[in-house]
Amino acid sequence: MVEVNIDDRRHNGASLIHFGEASFYCEDPWHPHPPTVRAYGRARETLAIFFCTAMFSHGLHQSAAFVALRGHMVQGDIAAAALATLYLAVAILYAVVLQPEWALITTLWHAAYLITLTFAAVWICFIVYRISPLHPLHKFPGPVLNRVTELPLAYTAARLNRHLYLCQLHDQYGPVVRTGPNSISINSKTAAYTIHKSAQCFNKTEAYDLHLKGEGLFFIKERDRHAMRRRPWNRAMSNEAIQEYTEPLFRTTQAFVDRLARDTEAKGSVDFVRCVTQWAFDTAALITFGGNGTEMSLLASDDPDELADKPRISLASFEFFSHLPWLFHILKHFPASVFRQVEEFSLKQAERRLQAEKIQFKDIFSYWVEDAEQPNLDELATDSLSAIIAATETISSMTSLVFFFILSNPHWHRALCTELRAAFPAHAPLTASPVSTDALDALPILTAVIHEAFRLGAVFAGLSRVVPPGGALIDGVLFPGGTVVSVPIYAQHLSAENFGAEPAAFNPARWLPSAESNSENLKADRGALLTFGAGPFNCVGQRLAYKQTRLVLACVFLLLDVELGDGFDKERWWAGVGNLRATVIREPLEVRARRRVASGPGVVFPSA
Numbered sequence: 001m002v003e004v005n006i007d008d009r010r011h012n013g014a015s016l017i018h019f020g021e022a023s024f025y026c027e028d029p030w031h032p033h034p035p036t037v038r039a040y041g042r043a044r045e046t047l048a049i050f051f052c053t054a055m056f057s058h059g060l061h062q063s064a065a066f067v068a069l070r071g072h073m074v075q076g077d078i079a080a081a082a083l084a085t086l087y088l089a090v091a092i093l094y095a096v097v098l099q100p101e102w103a104l105i106t107t108l109w110h111a112a113y114l115i116t117l118t119f120a121a122v123w124i125c126f127i128v129y130r131i132s133p134l135h136p137l138h139k140f141p142g143p144v145l146n147r148v149t150e151l152p153l154a155y156t157a158a159r160l161n162r163h164l165y166l167c168q169l170h171d172q173y174g175p176v177v178r179t180g181p182n183s184i185s186i187n188s189k190t191a192a193y194t195i196h197k198s199a200q201c202f203n204k205t206e207a208y209d210l211h212l213k214g215e216g217l218f219f220i221k222e223r224d225r226h227a228m229r230r231r232p233w234n235r236a237m238s239n240e241a242i243q244e245y246t247e248p249l250f251r252t253t254q255a256f257v258d259r260l261a262r263d264t265e266a267k268g269s270v271d272f273v274r275c276v277t278q279w280a281f282d283t284a285a286l287i288t289f290g291g292n293g294t295e296m297s298l299l300a301s302d303d304p305d306e307l308a309d310k311p312r313i314s315l316a317s318f319e320f321f322s323h324l325p326w327l328f329h330i331l332k333h334f335p336a337s338v339f340r341q342v343e344e345f346s347l348k349q350a351e352r353r354l355q356a357e358k359i360q361f362k363d364i365f366s367y368w369v370e371d372a373e374q375p376n377l378d379e380l381a382t383d384s385l386s387a388i389i390a391a392t393e394t395i396s397s398m399t400s401l402v403f404f405f406i407l408s409n410p411h412w413h414r415a416l417c418t419e420l421r422a423a424f425p426a427h428a429p430l431t432a433s434p435v436s437t438d439a440l441d442a443l444p445i446l447t448a449v450i451h452e453a454f455r456l457g458a459v460f461a462g463l464s465r466v467v468p469p470g471g472a473l474i475d476g477v478l479f480p481g482g483t484v485v486s487v488p489i490y491a492q493h494l495s496a497e498n499f500g501a502e503p504a505a506f507n508p509a510r511w512l513p514s515a516e517s518n519s520e521n522l523k524a525d526r527g528a529l530l531t532f533g534a535g536p537f538n539c540v541g542q543r544l545a546y547k548q549t550r551l552v553l554a555c556v557f558l559l560l561d562v563e564l565g566d567g568f569d570k571e572r573w574w575a576g577v578g579n580l581r582a583t584v585i586r587e588p589l590e591v592r593a594r595r596r597v598a599s600g601p602g603v604v605f606p607s608a
Ligand code: HEM
Pocket: 217, 218, 219, 230, 386, 387, 388, 390, 391, 394, 395, 398, 463, 530, 531, 532, 533, 536, 537, 538, 539, 540, 541, 542, 544, 545
């Protein structure tokens, strides 16, 4: 073992240090201030040695982390934060507890100086490595800043326009762009197949791992474990299961139609986005927990606690912090964190539902409990959280967008109303029976407007996946293992290759099985539609989402005459639509909804 001695004698502001046989002078960086230096003599040198050793091991750790993770900073950042805290703790302990006579401020100042040096040195290494040809992703084009840091992605995510930023990057750099130190965006339909749908499709990234108490479907990253967990969910979202949800769905939809008409009568117009979010929340809570003592009606109370907006905020913060996951793990524990509030809400509801003796119908929760040998409350709470967030945020934003597109396009508005009113006249109304609701699935214009709005309204950036160890070929190019890859969904939906010469136009005709829709201008490549993701991790609630959207469109247009409010500015509204995984609609969608009196009810709701 090497013996380390510090010679206390001063040599003009420097100290003599013996490392075993070797001796050398340690220059005093604060010279010429010998009085201060003398004030805490040996303490400073000891700290200096501690820091040098720590810096060295920290440097080693960081280098190992970033070589192993190919420049991915997640674990390195956590290690750096932990070490910085440790440095400070030791400095304070030394100065305050062990040697209280030494000046705390000076010691802290020295500590801060050395920490800054450490980080500067480590970061300079990172930056040089990330832009150097040694980096495994060097050959992929992309802005220099993006090669160094995730900040441009985080910044555009915070401004809610990351989907547009990715379109811009692809226009400038081509189909493959390095968007971050370790992330690549690939704008290609065949890449979506390899990454999401093929037999060797990739796992989810670390960003999905929220370290929640219980494991839940959405947060499982590995395909095999995920497949096991998905089974009860698949059963809960089968055709037969959804038929059980039809009656509750009619009930919440009736409350929604009433609310639109009532508010229009009272105030002249109504904010569609606000009401539809409350409807989506009420429906999600009812279908998930069976309505036994757990139901609530935000539509009736107008949601004084703004509960319906919390799933959106949770999802948005989850996404923003996917660029800084370590910070998310700290912030999510704060009581004011919306994520924690939704987590607590789900836990409370899961607990109540588990204790419920009778339920009104076979809800989603029943399938989870059936599947488990011993129900685990934490896992049930996490799946409840996923169900509430997934079925509120997406349905509410997508339904708002469908209505926006229909109401802004008089031709399709008329065509849809005509189709619905012909299919469900007063003498053969829409009812909560399977035959009646299945008839909705067969209406071509209804399906076409939904597909088209889901295409244009899915302003999603991409669903990140990680290349397996050993690397993978995507579109004939080898990507190193550990690289985070994603397909930019909005760019795919606006690609002329997939959707013809006018991909940005709202034209449901492209989805109709008519001769017109076969023209090149009106192309609709179903395989390129990624609104619900794709492959084994795709949206398990897709069937329910279509059912719900068809039903709400049918009920609203059969029972109400709806139009946009006076002075509604379509361009401004559309410009206010942003995305941070959750779709954020910044402007109200003011509509006037009046009850139709002309031809009697085209819908008969179940009696209460
Ligand atoms: C229009 C409405 C909807 C859209 C656009 C949508 C979209 C998506 C997308 C893109 C994913 C994949 C996310 C990822 O890989 O990171 C997903 C997953 C999921 N969605 Fe939906 N969703 C909708 C409605 C619903 C509904 C009604 C439910 C019902 C509970 C639901 C439950 C889920 C769940 C549990 C997952 C995770 C699936 C898994 O990991 O296996 N979604 N959704």
